Amino acid sequence: MYRLFEQLVARLAAPFAGRERRSSRVWPCQCGQSVFFRNSQCLACHSSLGYWPDSHRVGTLLPGPHAGEWWLDGEPEAGALKRCANLDTPAACNWLLAADDPQAFCLACRLNWTIPDLSIAENPLRWRKVETAKRRLIAQLLSLGLPVQPKATADGEGLAFNFIGIDLAGNAPTTGHFHGLITLDIREADDDWREQMRVQLHEPYRTLLGHLRHEVGHYYWDRLVANTGWLEAFRQLFGDERSSYAEALQRHYQQGAPVDWAMAHVSAYATMHPWEDWAESWAHYLHMTDAVDTALALGMDASAMDLDFPPFVQGSLYRPEHPGAVGFLAFVNAWVELSAMLNELSCSMGQADFYPFVLSAPVVAKLHFIHLVVQGAGQGDGSSP
Structure with a gap:
């Protein structure tokens, strides 16, 4: 299985000049032009492109053995493929599925x-x-x-x-x-x-x-935390989700967030209820992993910048003794540097901050908890902390 986070941490740890720019963000067309996740046609040579989710890459499509079938350039093991039926609809889907799949639509569209x-x-x-x-x-x-x-x-x-x-x-x-x-x-x-x-x-x-990342966080709470060994630890970090959601919602919109919300929450809305704290923190975890992965793919690096931020230390994490704690800490501190750099770039264009949030140590602990839940799910052993 393609392990995004392990590769991300390895690329962060490597000297910048030698970093491998491999990610699910930038690939070469057969003509050498860089192509991106959303592309369905190369703008240089006009070759057809498709995204193959099994290997998380966009590649050039070569005519297959039958009409409507394609080979993915450089990946013969993928076999004959077909394009999603939503390619020619307003959805403009560039995803691929196996040519012998009885479904007409790709996984995302299904x-x-x-x-x-x-x-x-x-x-x-x-x-x-x-x-x-x-x-x-x-x-x-x-x-x-x-x-x-x-x-x-x-x-x-x-x-x-x-x-x-x-x-x-x-x-x-x-x-x-x-x-x-x-x-x-x-x-x-x-x-x-x-x-x-x-x-x-x-x-x-x-x-x-961001909206979709937040809402899908609720789904994964149901699937990965509720009724699992993670639940008690969740309650210690985020609060007891058994408290009335309706009352919490009413209180939030009548009174707003506590004035000191930023001390332990990633956003004001996260203070509303433990479920919302999880969903907001989950969305930020996805923001951070995607943005750092993309930055590394594009050769961006903030570590050489003169940015004087006190780094988070291992004691800030949910489980400081975890074998992967050092890697996660490097990821968080790289994100702080990168977001500061991108905020300044946004300001130079007269735009709002790229990332208008400040992480606190309690929020970093929550992000580490989410990371461990995600890693456990990906490895098939997410039933207990």
Whole structure:
């Protein structure tokens, strides 16, 4: 199995000049042009491209033995492949699946229960934006070794998405997670609507990808923490999830977050309830791993910069004695340096901070806990801490 975090830490530890820039972010087309996760055609030679989730790479597609079948350049073991049926829809999916797979849609697209009404003029573009964010999310979950299983029925196991808008009665959908089903108001794809909601809810940051990462965190809490050996440790770090969610929600929107929320939480919303603290921290863990992986793939390095930040120490971690603690600590401290550099670059363009958050030691402990849960799930032994 491709182990993203182990490779990420190894690349952080290596001298920068010799670092291997291998990640699920940048690949060469057969013509030598760099291509990226979202590409379905090379802009230089116009070759068809596809993303093969089994090896987490985008590659050039060569004509296969039959019409509609393809070989992935440089990966003969993948066998004959076909393109997702959503390639030529507004979703513009560039994922691949085995040519003999009875399904027409790739794994990411099979997670959809409901797509927006495409007869509404704004919805095709909205759907494309949402699917672009969702595919990046699903690819990251797979690269971390997390289980991604399409949900077949309302009461069955697995993950599913509803991307919907206002119904015929004029009611807006309720965004959130319920037993593996993530519902998103399709208006979140509109920049003006999303900014309006960000201001209204006093959020420093709101993106489609961030929203999906948060909601999928609830799903993985149900799957990886609830009714497992991790539960008591979760309660010690995040709080008792058995407290009333409805009362916590009402209190949060009436009173707001405590003034000292940043001492132990990654965001103000994380103070609302232990479930939300987990989901917010989970989303930040995914932000951090994806951004550091991408930065290394692009040759970016902040370690040589004159940034005088006191590093987090091993005692900040949930389990300082864990064999992988040193690697995780290096990752966190690299993220602090990288986010500071990127914040300054954003400011130089007159933009808001790239990462408008400050990590505290208690938050780092929560992130380490999440990391250990993720690593346990990827190795198939996540039932106990």
